[in-house]
Amino acid sequence: MTVELGHFALVLALALSIVQAVVPLAGARLESTQLMRVGEPVAVAGFLLVAAAFATLVHGYVTSDFSILNVWENSHSAQPLLYKITGTWGNHEGSMLLWVQILTFFSALVAVFGRNLPPSLRANVLSVQGMVGTAFLLFILFTSNPFTRLVPAPFEGKDLNPLLQDIGLALHPPLLYLGYVGFSVAFSFAAAALIEGRIDAAWARWVRPWTLMAWAFLTGGIAMGSYWAYYELGWGGFWFWDPVENASLMPWLAGTALLHSAIVMEKRSALKIWTVLLAILTFSLSLVGTFLVRSGVLTSVHAFATDPTRGVFILAILMIFIGGSLALFALRASSLTAGGLFHPISREGSLVLNNLILSTCTATVLVGTLYPLLIEALTAEKISVGAPFFNLTFIPLAIPLLIAVPFGPQLAWKRGDLLAAAQRLFAAFAISAAVIIGVLFFVDRASTVAALGIGLGFWLIFGSLTDIVFKAGVGKASPGVVFSRLKGLPLSVFGTAVAHAGIGLTVIGLSCVTTMQVECITVMKPNDVVEAGGYTMRFREIAALKGPNFGEDRAVFDLTGPDGRRLGEIASSKRIYTARAMPTTEAGIRTFGFSQLYVSIGDATESGLVVHAWWKPQVTLIWWGAVVMMFGGFLSLCDRRLRVGVPTRRKAALQAAKG
Structure with missing residues (x-):
């Protein structure tokens, strides 16, 4: 019943x-x-x-x-x-x-x-x-x-x-859906505004908190999914450019552009038409992601359904909402005003640059994801568009954007001074240059890419802090005045700086692990030794264990640090789940600071057990950076100015007194 x-x-x-x-x-x-x-x-x-x-x-x-x-x-x-x-x-x-x-x-x-x-x-x-x-x-x-x-x-x-x-299932889908579906509110605001035929700065102020909330949740959902795949699949990677991974990345990129565009619209009544279009496209990309996962057009570890009937139904939903909203947009676009004018060198101009690059990145990922499906539908020929394509197209677009990020908050609205902004960012530039030189001379002289990437990460972190330092008057005012100014700064200023610093942390993690990780594949017998990143693992034993609904062969390794000190053990296992008779690999992971030693075992052969070991320097910064970005988003969301209609304490007290 x-x-x-x-x-x-x-x-x-x-x-x-x-x-x-x-x-x-x-x-x-x-x-x-x-x-x-x-x-x-x-x-x-x-x-x-x-x-x-x-x-x-x-x-x-x-x-x-x-x-x-x-x-x-x-x-x-x-x-x-x-x-x-x-x-x-x-x-x-x-x-x-x-x-x-x-x-x-x-x-x-x-x-x-x-x-x-x-x-x-x-x-x-x-x-x-x-x-x-x-x-x-x-x-x-x-x-x-x-x-x-x-x-x-x-x-x-x-x-x-x-x-x-896995515990990842408890966190990843709910966070991801809070982001995916959260953008439906921005979409509904855009459609509602088009129905009324009126879009103004107040509309942008109303839509910003909903967009910020969805963006923060989607950031956490993507990061949790990446880490889940990293430790659960036993492959040692954190991003595969899988079509379903791309399906979550596209609305995140478009949502990031929408968030910045809404700021311009709220502050300067500019980019009205573009902001509404972004609100429509962001949720449309969420619907496209839903279609890819559930239509049966993709075979992926992430895909849920393979029933074409469901795919046709979702395709009809896509046509109705995406087609209908774009048709409504086309009908109303001629009656909408573009908004205020501004100089290219201004805060508005920096946010427009942000939007242009993010939109191009989104289009690149969209083309790379859908092109193989289109070719297969037209010619029945299967082709693969993988990491080389995305790395060659996406990364060169992203780097100029990341370099430009610290300049935005330093520029004035309407007309800014680029030279003055560069002078205020000189300390951040000097720190990042020192980091680049330090990495080249003391860490890895052969890895120029790693040094530049780490330097870029520090540029983002200290460039983001520069805005707070100058607004608080650090070095120019007394500590009491600085503290008072910091207290008076809106939370959104801190949230923006924290979110941008989070991007810097992620860039450092990506740069370190992709250029300096150590990988070792070998066949081992008990008492054999393998070394990765200065850590030594001695194969102790392989034991058969029983779980609640699985059987497990668990390989145990004694771990010794670079200084010869015993660090306990690290274990990896192969599991067979009884009901489905399906094997899985459980990676062994030990974390040292922000770095990790990662061990995965393969099949046993006559020569011994196949062991795959990685030393992954600073890898956890990839996900800690996302957590910091998410925190920055929620910190901005706590700004009273984003809670539309909530009176200030003073106004609330006056209203209570009058009542």
């Missing part, structure tokens, strides 16, 4: 989504306050109904209810409880339910926290959100129902894909 209640809750949620899509829009057209306000309680009720359905599916997994087809295909009674819960979204149907859950969550947030918006704009935003929700609820109910029954119920389940039985 519980399953039927979950299914019924989805049907009711669909009915409410239709009401949300139609009634507020009609109210805005008829200028009826009562009809426009219908969207708010309906959005909240829709969220609660989808939450009830989602809780029902989680209950089915936790109790191992194998009468549910979805649970039978993706769970097992011997599975640890954590993986039973995360297994709820470790499959196509459950992950789509999570997708819709997050969509309705954002709709409810707009309904609850958007009461300061103009009534017609709020009604139109909720209406567009309702349209998206209706489309995906129809998709779930007609092609991907997670509550389909099995009669009679099997005694045991098939087990979850072993690669997904």
Whole structure:
């Protein structure tokens, strides 16, 4: 009976989504306050109904209810409880339910926290959100129902894909979807503004917090997915330019451009048309990513579904929302004003440069991802576009952008002084130049690329701090005045500096690990020794172990540091999951500072055990940089100026006194 209640809750949620899509829009057209306000309680009720359905599916997994087809295909009674819960979204149907859950969550947030918006704009935003929700609820109910029954119920389940039985599944998909789906709010704001035919600086101020929130979550989701693949697949890499990896990178790049473009629109009423178009394209790229993962056009470790029927349905959703929004944009574009003018050397100009390069990077990744699919569809010939293409096209575009990043905050609005900005950044330049020389002379004289990359990372970090240093008057004012100025700076200033510094950390990590890592592949027997990065591993033994739902051959190595000191052990294993008879490799990882020793074992041969060892200098900075970027995004989100309609403390006190 519980399953039927979950299914019924989805049907009711669909009915409410239709009401949300139609009634507020009609109210805005008829200028009826009562009809426009219908969207708010309906959005909240829709969220609660989808939450009830989602809780029902989680209950089915936790109790191992194998009468549910979805649970039978993706769970097992011997599975640890954590993986039973995360297994709820470790499959196509459950992950789509999570997708819709997050969509309705954002709709409810707009309904609850958007009461300061103009009534017609709020009604139109909720209406567009309702349209998206209706489309995906129809998709779930007609092609991907997670509550389909099995009669009679099997005694045991098939087990979850072993690669997904990891803590990474608890974090990666929810974070990624909060980013993917979060951009739907920016899309809805853009569509609502086009419906009304009015776009101004206030619109940019309203859309910025939603974009910032989605961007921060997507940053965390991509980083978590990268680290998960790094340690779970046993291949030692952190990015493969897999089409599905690219599908998450594209909306991140477009969302980054949207975030900066919205700043120009809010501060200077410029780039209006471009900002609206970016809002449409960012969510459109999220929909493209959803299509790639679930249509069956890709064979990937990340892909969830291979049913062409589902692909056709999602393709129809893409055509309706992407085509419809672009058609609406084309219809309204001629009536929209471009906004204020500015000098090329200005903060606006630096943000336009940012947008141009990010958009070109996005287009490059899009072409490289879709071109093989297009060729296969037209000629039935399979081709591969991999890392060499993306490295040769993406990196040369990204480097000039990263060099220019510290200049932006140093330039004035409307007209800036490039020479003065360069003078303020002299200390950051001197530090980065000293780092480059230090790396060449004391670390690796042969690796000029590594030195330049590390120097670029330090340039980003100290260039970002320069803005705060000058605004606080460090070196020119007394410590008390400096502290007072720091307290008075908006949180968004700190958030921007932190996010840019996070990019610098990631650049340092990428530069070090791609140019200076040490790799060793050998065949070992007990007591054999291998060295990587100055660390010595002695093969002690290989032992057979038993897990809750898997068998494991675990190779143990005694680890000795460069100074000859014993550092304990490091272990890697091969697992066979009983239900699926599927092998996996569990890498052994030891972290030293920001560097890691990474060990992965292969198959046993007559000569011994194949062992693959890497020394990866500063590799964790790749992901710590993303965490810092994410923190910078949320720090900016805490700025009171981004909470539209929230009065300052002084105003709030005056209002309370008057009341």
